[in-house]
Amino acid sequence: MQLEFFPSPSLMRYLAKLFIVRILAVLIMLVLVLQTLDLLSESGKIMGVPGNGEAQLWHYVSLRMPQLIARFLPYSVLLATIITLATLNQNSEVVAMKAAGLSAHQVLAPLLMTAGAISVVSFAFNEAVVTRTTGTLKAWQAVEYKPIPPDAKVRANVYLPDGPHILAAGAVSGTGALTRMDNVTWYRRDSTAMVLEQVRAPHATYANPGWRLDRPVSFDVKGTRRAELPSTIVAKGITPAQVAISKVDPDGQNFIELYRSIKALKAQGRRTGELEGKWWHKFSGPLAALLMPLLGAIAAFGLARSGQLLIRAIIGMALGFAYFVIDNAALAMGNFGGYPPLIAAWAPFLLFALVGETVLVRTEE
Template sequence: MKLLNRYLIRQLAVMTVYALLALLALYSFFDIISEIGDVGEGSYTGWKMMQYVLMQMPAHAYELMPLAVLIGGLIALSQLAAGSELTVMKTSGMSTQKLIAVLLQFGLIFAVATALLGEWLAPSLSQRAENLKAGALSGKISTGSQGLWLKEGNAIINVREMLPDHTLLGIKAWRHNEALQLVEAVAAESATIDADSNWHLQNVHSSRLSGLQQRDGQMDVDLVQTEFDKEKQWDIGLQRNLLDVLLVDPEQMSVSALTTYIRHLQDNNQQTRQYEIAWWRKLMYPVAAMIMALVALAFTPQSTRHGNMGLKLFFGICLGLAFHFAGRLFGFTSQLYGVPPVVAALLPTLLFGLLGVYLIRRQEKR
């Protein structure tokens, strides 16, 4: 029986990977169509556009994984049913309960893959993709291991990260004169930017150099002035939209990043509902892969007629798309009517899981 289980899981997994690759190819095509208009601006070349599209693929894979599991499961089980293999398996002793257990194992594999994509790979590469594109289009920014680097006038600025409310964290700046000599270094804990592009820094440490002279090929400094300001306004003239590449949508943030930001909002007595919904959805989304495996069994045609098979496959795919949009709908409903975030995240998965179990039981009674 273990050999039969491995055979089923392998067939299901292969078809799921094929379905995922097909969906990724379709999404990547749409991304290319969307990005082609920006090619040629600044240093945004066709190669950089392809890099941008490739780095967005893990995020698309994360979003599409449950749908791919559903489509791959439907195709694999339909092929097994068409070849009478499912019938042979059942007559040889594989009950519906055992078949469901195998499908849950198959779904668990892709649930783990979904969790890994959503927690590590997708958020990191999506951020790099946005940084790459913004840097190529504007020519004023670049990225490194320490965050975002910007050049504006005689200042070089480093921003470690930006919170979803546009608060900047970990700001460092260096000013130089016309002779490219360092004249000031600034470090701030955080900052906000107003509509006039003025930076409002908090907890600012500044160091100014004066009396710069070139002696024997070395730089001499007569005086270093240091000061600390609780708050300080900095008129840098840097447009706010250039920093939006640091801004991450809640749906693209990892669970750990969402947890940190929710605590930040709670400490500052701010609304957290939107991010709590995203947090719970992140926890529940991998489970959707297992639920879609059950739905695939529920929509597997018992007849070998091709028309019936195609119709079942069509309805199964429509159901997968409905699940995708239902999650977003329940998220908006939670914000509008005050539904607890855990309920808004859990309800779509629970409803589709119950629907899958009901359809399987109904199918068995026939």
């Protein structure tokens, strides 16, 4: 039996079922609590917009819940690993499996196989659902929960330089000459980048050349004067083609779309290190679920009556949360150019896989 990685089919089904049930229970609990708190904090903003009602609240929930599921699924796997293994240890089931000749890796094999399947499902869910809902939610939030144009390519918080000046838009929709900007601000600056004037407008459309501001309001910074202006054209050096590649949201694009965006930005000579790190993380991120049984495995071994079960569970939890901290830190370092994108995305996973395996071998094997 020591030469076989997987235990008997009956034991595989038993352990996998225990694990899956606990993952779902923890995930549902976390998502419901966090969604309730999040909705309470945002409901005032949503209902404050004329015309919004209960339907908009449910629409917000439908957009926000996939983000919460994707974010907290690895945490759920970690907590479910510790609960499952601690329970098995407390009931001496691990002792029975060890007495039957199973190694520590064979005891963990059903959990690792289940976590691997969850990683695959997580990747598909992120690329097919989460990216779409994230892009829609950001665009909706950019217009402060007002109705947004029915355009699947809406982009939020776009900043476009035109010499020393800046054209900023809360949301951009459409393509080519039909490009439309909402919540627009034109910053007129001098050669030292000091803002001389701000011109705000609810909308802007392409005027070929330049962008026509609808009902603009000017604020003279030096004179502190506010004035309503007629329809004004600004930013004549900015074209719709520049707008199309000015804002790439890696969280709102799947890995195929993000790869194409990176190629387009590289062709324009733009820096893409941050986007490349996010692209690699689309593959390494879901594998966090596969890593959790290995990091939480310390809770399974050692005699429960020794009084160290709680300490082992805390150590397993600490290892799991340390992975998430290091993973976010490495990704941030990659965004600043401290690490190459490939290393920033994959180094934490490989490091903690070695740490988990080392702890498992030293404590049990």
